[in-house]
Amino acid sequence: xxxxxxxxxxxxxxxxxxxxxFEKAFKDVGMETECVxxxxxxxxxxxxxxxxxxxxxxxxxxxxxRNEFIPDFDFLLGGFPCQPFSAGGKRQGFLDTxxxxxxxxxxxxxxxxxxxxxxxxxxxxxxxxLENKNDEIGRTLKTILHTLENDLGYKTSWKxxxxxxxxxxxxRKRIFIVGTKDEKIDLRGNEPHFKSLESVLEKGLPTLxxxxxxxxxxxxxxxxxxxxxxxxxxxxxNNIHSWDIEVKGSVSKQQAEILNKLFKQRRKKKWxxxxxxxxxxxxxxxxxxxxxxxxxxKTELKTLLEDLTKKGYLKFEHPKKLVKLQTExxxxxxxxxxxxxxxxxxx
Numbered sequence: 001x002x003x004x005x006x007x008x009x010x011x012x013x014x015x016x017x018x019x020x021x022f023e024k025a026f027k028d029v030g031m032e033t034e035c036v037x038x039x040x041x042x043x044x045x046x047x048x049x050x051x052x053x054x055x056x057x058x059x060x061x062x063x064x065x066r067n068e069f070i071p072d073f074d075f076l077l078g079g080f081p082c083q084p085f086s087a088g089g090k091r092q093g094f095l096d097t098x099x100x101x102x103x104x105x106x107x108x109x110x111x112x113x114x115x116x117x118x119x120x121x122x123x124x125x126x127x128x129x130l131e132n133k134n135d136e137i138g139r140t141l142k143t144i145l146h147t148l149e150n151d152l153g154y155k156t157s158w159k160x161x162x163x164x165x166x167x168x169x170x171x172r173k174r175i176f177i178v179g180t181k182d183e184k185i186d187l188r189g190n191e192p193h194f195k196s197l198e199s200v201l202e203k204g205l206p207t208l209x210x211x212x213x214x215x216x217x218x219x220x221x222x223x224x225x226x227x228x229x230x231x232x233x234x235x236x237x238n239n240i241h242s243w244d245i246e247v248k249g250s251v252s253k254q255q256a257e258i259l260n261k262l263f264k265q266r267r268k269k270k271w272x273x274x275x276x277x278x279x280x281x282x283x284x285x286x287x288x289x290x291x292x293x294x295x296x297x298k299t300e301l302k303t304l305l306e307d308l309t310k311k312g313y314l315k316f317e318h319p320k321k322l323v324k325l326q327t328e329x330x331x332x333x334x335x336x337x338x339x340x341x342x343x344x345x346x347x
Contacts, residue, residue, distance in 0.1 A: 008075040009037040036071040062104045067111040076117040116180035123173040154179035165192035219245045249311035
């Protein structure tokens with residue numbers, strides 16, 4: 001630390017939430033902070049980071065950032081990807097390539113030897129890959145803590161916090177792992193304080209003027225929007241889809257019916273069995289399969305689907321496993337051809 005300024009890097013930065021808390025905490029005790037490197041790959045997150053923060057060094061994929069390019073720093077912040085450990089994902093942990101991103105954190109800590117770090121992940125990390133059902137933590141977290149403590153020499157602490165206890169009207173549980181070179185941080189002592197949704201909502205503000213808001217209010221009276229979600233990944237009476245408000249372009253009544261039926265059908269396991277791929281939450285269906293529950297002439301159905309694809313409501317793709325199998329067949333064919341060439345040369 002120089003000139004009373006703490007330097008830090010922000011990895012898997014997202015929208016910069018961890019950074020905001022880190023900067024505020026030091027500001028409250030009269031110390032300055034300086035972010036010397038930010039790493040994020042999601043385009044919308046990068047756009048938001050550029051808008052909200054100044055950046056001397058805004059980097060992309062952490063795998064492509066070599067150690068010698070990283071400036072010296074005092075603290076590493078890292079909300080490393082949570083899907084491998086989340087109850088909402090497949091919980092593959094370190095078997096998932098995103099799970100190995102922790103070892104990119106290890107690489108940087110080992111090379112740069114900063115004073116400390118703050119890592120964040122989903123609550124599911126705590127008991128991921130349990131060896132015995134009564135264990136406090138699973139093997140994945142044990143591996144992480146062993147790496148940080150025994151291999152890298154940090155004194156670490158961890159605790160699960162719930163955003164509900166910090167005055168947010170939403171419950172989101174997250175594990176925080178912190179460590180420094182010279183002392184174990186006591187994470188106890190937080191006095192919970194709670195707020196209701198009613199107390200944090202802003203009222204009496206004018207409606208924002210945007211193309212999205214105009215389209216939304218053109219299809220739904222304001223009073224009908226209470227309690228609604230706007231997203232394409234879920235159904236139900238309390239959900240509004242992009243095609244319901246024609247966000248990406250005009251949608252006929254017939255096309256809306258197709259999309260709603262397709263939305264429900266794509267989750268049925270029978271399609272995975274018929275196609276010969278593993279089931280996933282959203283099958284890629286063929287024109288023939290779609291026609292079994294739509295019942296239009298194929299030419300007419302194809303025209304309607306192509307229009308929806310052109311506008312971005314649908315995406316034309318091949319099932320991933322099918323593509324993988326086809327790729328493997330190509331490699332096998334190339335290998336066979338190589339062997340034949342070798343034999344021909346020998347002859």
